[in-house]
Structure formats: structure tokens, C-alpha cells
Amino acid sequence: MSGATIEIVRTTNKGTxxxxxxxxxxxxxxxxxxxxxxxxxxxxxxxxxxxSGLQIFRAFPSFGAKIPQKDLLNWPKSxxxxxxxxxALQWHLTFMWIYIATGVVYLAYQLFSGNYRQVxxxxxxxxxxxxxxxxxxxxxxxxxxxxxYNPLQKHAYTSAIGLGVLSVLTGLAVxxxxxxxxxxxxxxxxxxxxxxxFLVMWAILAFVFGHLIMVILHGWNNFxxxxxxxxxxxxxx
Amino acid sequence: xxxxxxxxNNADEKTAEAKAAEAKAAEARTAQEKITEKIVGQKAxxxxxxxxxxPLVDSRISERTFRRMNRRELIKLTPLIALxxxxxxxxxxxxxxxxxxxxxxxxxxxxxxGHLAPTFADSDLTPFAKFPINGYDVDDPGVIFENWxxxxxxxxxxxxxxxxxxxxxxxxxxxxxxxVCVEGWDVIGRFGGARLSDFLNMVGADTTARYITVxxxxxxxxxxxxxxxxxxxxxxxxxMYDQPLTRQHGAPLRLNIPTKVGYKQAKxxxxxxxxxxxxxVGYWEDQGYSSxxxx
Numbered sequence: 156m157s158g159a160t161i162e163i164v165r166t167t168n169k170g171t172x173x174x175x176x177x178x179x180x181x182x183x184x185x186x187x188x189x190x191x192x193x194x195x196x197x198x199x200x201x202x203x204x205x206x207s208g209l210q211i212f213r214a215f216p217s218f219g220a221k222i223p224q225k226d227l228l229n230w231p232k233s234x235x236x237x238x239x240x241x242x243a244l245q246w247h248l249t250f251m252w253i254y255i256a257t258g259v260v261y262l263a264y265q266l267f268s269g270n271y272r273q274v275x276x277x278x279x280x281x282x283x284x285x286x287x288x289x290x291x292x293x294x295x296x297x298x299x300x301x302x303x304y305n306p307l308q309k310h311a312y313t314s315a316i317g318l319g320v321l322s323v324l325t326g327l328a329v330x331x332x333x334x335x336x337x338x339x340x341x342x343x344x345x346x347x348x349x350x351x352x353f354l355v356m357w358a359i360l361a362f363v364f365g366h367l368i369m370v371i372l373h374g375w376n377n378f379x380x381x382x383x384x385x386x387x388x389x390x391x392x
Numbered sequence: 393x394x395x396x397x398x399x400x401n402n403a404d405e406k407t408a409e410a411k412a413a414e415a416k417a418a419e420a421r422t423a424q425e426k427i428t429e430k431i432v433g434q435k436a437x438x439x440x441x442x443x444x445x446x447p448l449v450d451s452r453i454s455e456r457t458f459r460r461m462n463r464r465e466l467i468k469l470t471p472l473i474a475l476x477x478x479x480x481x482x483x484x485x486x487x488x489x490x491x492x493x494x495x496x497x498x499x500x501x502x503x504x505x506g507h508l509a510p511t512f513a514d515s516d517l518t519p520f521a522k523f524p525i526n527g528y529d530v531d532d533p534g535v536i537f538e539n540w541x542x543x544x545x546x547x548x549x550x551x552x553x554x555x556x557x558x559x560x561x562x563x564x565x566x567x568x569x570x571x572v573c574v575e576g577w578d579v580i581g582r583f584g585g586a587r588l589s590d591f592l593n594m595v596g597a598d599t600t601a602r603y604i605t606v607x608x609x610x611x612x613x614x615x616x617x618x619x620x621x622x623x624x625x626x627x628x629x630x631x632m633y634d635q636p637l638t639r640q641h642g643a644p645l646r647l648n649i650p651t652k653v654g655y656k657q658a659k660x661x662x663x664x665x666x667x668x669x670x671x672x673v674g675y676w677e678d679q680g681y682s683s684x685x686x687x
Contacts, residue, residue, distance in 0.1 A: 162452040215576035222522040241680040249491025333509045333687040334502050383465040
């Protein structure tokens with residue numbers, strides 16, 4: 156269970172009268188195996204979904220009429236996956252199952268283990284958001300760390316999950332606008348669902364961009380916690 | 393997760409003694425007492441600081457054990473490397489083909505024969521001039537209408553040639569439906585024709601067969617699962633916007649299937665076969681596109 160805390164100790168002069176044991180570090184178990192596996196599976200599948208999705212977009216890079224066609228954006232082929240529309244669709248329609256399964260497993264695990272509590276954004280976290288924003292973007296003071304995730308992080312990670320769910324729902328409406336006609340209707344029909352799908356992707360990319368910067372800024376010990384689960388010398392607790 | 397338990401921590405009880413312990417002068421002590429003092433010291437420092445709750449320390453382990461524990465946890469992630477198979481050229485094509493095949497299987501399971509594609513008012517129609525013409529070879533393969541007919545073969549009681557006039561004796565249905573291209577664009581068009589299910593009845597088709605295949609005047613070819621062929625909105629279409637089909641739009645006869653992607657809706661039909669066996673699926677499918685591609 157996440158939250159378990161240990162002290163890492165070092166014993167010198169063992170067995171002698173001078174034997175000393177001192178604490179050299181603390182560590183917290185932040186991320187259970189299920190969370191870590193889902194995180195990396197999602198990172199890989201999201202990379203493929205975005206890359207192949209952009210190649211699919213290149214086939215008709217517009218949200219207007221076909222006649223006359225006015226391209227919105229010329230996304231380079233070299234920054235896309237699949238090489239051509241047919242190839243991109245193969246990647247997209249294959250990896251979507253991995254992406255969806257990972258999301259379902261993650262949400263089920265978080266819910267049934269209770270582990271969601273450390274990361275879910277609730278109304279209680281609202282007052283803490285602005286101080287964190289001021290600290291990160293406007294050189295404000297660093298608010299004291301009380302828990303594993305600060306309110307701004309909770310907001311970011313909770314929103315990211317919401318965006319993930321939206322990416323699947325809009326994707327389903329684009330893939331099957333007849334079988335899921337009610338879902339497509341909620342979004343304004345196939346034509347609009349395709350736009351929402353595209354916009355949700357950009358919102359997810361904005362999250363990933365911010366997330367990667369934060370990971371880099373918060374150092375090695377923090378990054379390692381998503382590999383082994385343990386974070387050495389956390390700034391909270 | 394069970395890290396090694398070296399000592400249980402009951403420092404809470406020591407809180408009252410913390411200040412007394414701190415005041416004591418340093419003397420030779422056993423390791424045990426020093427450890428206890430260490431925890432007590434940390435607790436006191438914590439209470440003086442900004443932190444609101446006393447830290448909860450569950451256990452103490454050596455650096456070596458911590459490293460071993462971390463290594464074990466990292467190794468538990470290694471099955472993820474299996475995804476790397478997708479990056480290996482020799483595995484990639486077959487993995488992607490299986491993935492697409494699974495999507496097609498799921499699509500066939502999701503298809504509901506009774507569920508209709510949305511229809512639209514005349515005011516929603518895309519103007520005819522803005523209805524795109526897509527062909528793979530030429531827009532007009534030069535069909536000669538005078539001796540055109542649809543040659544029907546396969547698992548049918550009445551194989552042979554069927555003229556347009558014969559097909560037009562079947563009830564005519566008109567529908568305003570959305571045409572979705574695999575490229576991503578869509579238009580709403582008006583289509584008229586006979587239900588394919590009525591035509592299959594006319595030719596005495598075995599509707600327990602799995603597929604309909606069609607061939608076209610421009611050498612395009614397609615196939616259709618029987619469930620979709622029997623769907624009420626699947627038309628043998630000979631009219632668009634209440635006019636006979638133009639040459640570029642597939643005259644004299646094309647498929648109109650609002651429950652399928654555009655490339656399934658073959659134009660300038662010349663042959664139709666009812667069969668259980670597919671030698672080839674379709675022009676685009678045989679290049680790697682989805683075989684079922686139901687909307």
C-alpha cells in the first residue's frame with residue numbers, strides 16, 4: 156500500500172563497542188506495481204496513439220469541407236507513425252486496445268485499492284491550487300509539502316485521467332458513428348466528434364509537456380519512484 | 393509490499409521523555425539506545441518544525457536491503473519489454489495485422505442489424521456539386537449503358553444477367569445519409585435505389601452464406617459481410633439527389649451503405665457473387681486497410 160515509510164540506516168563498526176547505527180535517508184513507497192505498470196504501458200501506447208493519430212489526420216488535415224479543402228495544419232510525416240493512412244490505422248486500431256485496457260485496469264486498481272485517495276483532486280484541494288501555481292510560475296514561496304501530491308498535481312493528474320476517458324469516447328464516436336450514434340449525437344455528430352478528438356489530443360499533449368518538465372525539475376529520486384515505487388527523502392511526511 | 397522489519401517503532405510513547413533525553417550528556421551507549429534516541433530526536437525536530445503530523449516510520453532497513461528491494465521492484469517491470477516486439481520489423485507486420493484483425497472481429501460483433509444509421513433532412517444535404525468524387529483509377533471508366541447488366545453468380549437460385557430495368561422493378565428507397573471517407577471527411581448525400589436484401593431475394597440468394605463480392609468496370613472490387621448486405625439501408629443505388637447516377641458517381645449502379653466506410657461503397661458495378669469464400673477482400677483491404685470497416 157502506498158504511504159509506507161521506512162528509514163534507511165547505516166551501521167558502522169559493527170560488532171565492536173563502538174557500533175553506531177544512524178539514519179542516512181528516509182523513503183516512502185509511493186507507487187504500487189499496478190500503478191507503475193499502467194503508467195509505462197500508457198506512456199508507450201499514448202505515444203503510438205498520438206503518432207499514428209497525427210498520420211491519420213494528415214490524410215485530411217482539415218475540419219471544414221472537402222470541397223473546397225482548406226488545410227488547417229501541415230503536420231510533418233517524419234513526426235508521425237505509420238508512414239501512410241493504411242499503416243497509421245493499423246497502429247491506431249491495434250494500440251487502442253492496449254490503451255483502453257491499461258486505463259480500465261488503472262482505474263479499477265485505484266478504486267478498489269483505495270490508492271486513488273493520494274492523487275484524486277477534491278474540493279478540499281481547491282484553496283491550495285493558487286499558491287502552487289504562484290510558486291511554479293510566478294516565483295511565489297514554496298508552500299509546505301504535506302502529502303504525496305500537492306493540490307496542483309492532483310488537479311493535473313485528475314484532469315489527465317478525464318482527458319484520457321474523453322479521448323476514448325471521442326475516438327469511439329469517430330470510429331463507429333453509427334453503432335455509437337447516441338454518443339456521436341452527444342458530441343454534435345461525426346464531424347464534430349472528429350474535432351473534439353483532435354482537441355482532446357492537444358490537451359493531453361499539453362499535460363504531457365508540463366508533466367515531463369516537472370519530472371525533470373523534481374530530480375532523480377522522484378523519477379525513480381515511478382520505476383521502483385520508492386521515493387528517497389521526500390519533501391513531505 | 394514487505395520490506396524487512398528490523399525494529400518496531402513505538403516512539404509515540406517517548407514524546408514526553410524527548411526533552412529529558414536531549415538534555416542528557418553523551419555517554420557510551422549500546423547501539424539499541426542510540427537508535428531509540430535517533431528516532432526520538434527526529435520526532436522532536438518534527439514537532440518543532442512546520443509539519444503538522446508526526447512522521448510515521450514503519451521500519452528501518454539497511455542501505456543494501458534498500459538497494460536490493462529497489463532492484464526487485466524494477467525487475468517486476470521487465471515484462472513491459474514485450475511491447476518492444478512491435479518495434480522489430482520481422483514481427484511488426486504480423487502483430488499489426490493481428491491487431492487490425494481483432495478490431496475487425498470486434499466491429500463485426502458490435503454490428504446490429506436492426507440499428508439504423510442517422511438520416512437527415514433535405515436542408516442538411518451537402519450540395520451535389522460539393523459531393524466529392526473519389527476513384528482509384530479514373531473517374532469515368534466508360535461504361536456502355538446500352539448493354540450493361542449486373543452478372544450474378546455463386547450461391548443463388550437464379551444466376552445470370554440482370555438489367556437496370558429489372559432492378560428498378562424492386563421497391564425504391566431514398567435516404568439522406570452521411571458518407572464517411574476513411575481519409576476523415578464526410579458529406580451528407582441523397583441516395584436512391586433498391587434494397588440489396590430485396591435484390592438478393594429476387595435472385596434467390598442463399599442468405600446464410602457469409603459474403604457478397606462485387607466487381608466493377610474500373611477493376612475495383614469489394615466484399616460485404618452478409619449481415620450488412622441484408623441491412624435495410626444497404627442499397628443497390630442508381631440515383632443520387634433524385635437524378636440518375638452520373639458517370640463519375642458510379643453509373644449506372646453502385647453500392648450505398650451508410651453503415652460502412654466510403655471505400656466499401658463500390659461504383660460502376662458489373663458483377664455480384666454470393667459466396668462463403670473470399671479469395672480477395674477488396675481493393676483497399678488487400679493493401680492493409682480494415683476488412684469490416686463498419687461505422
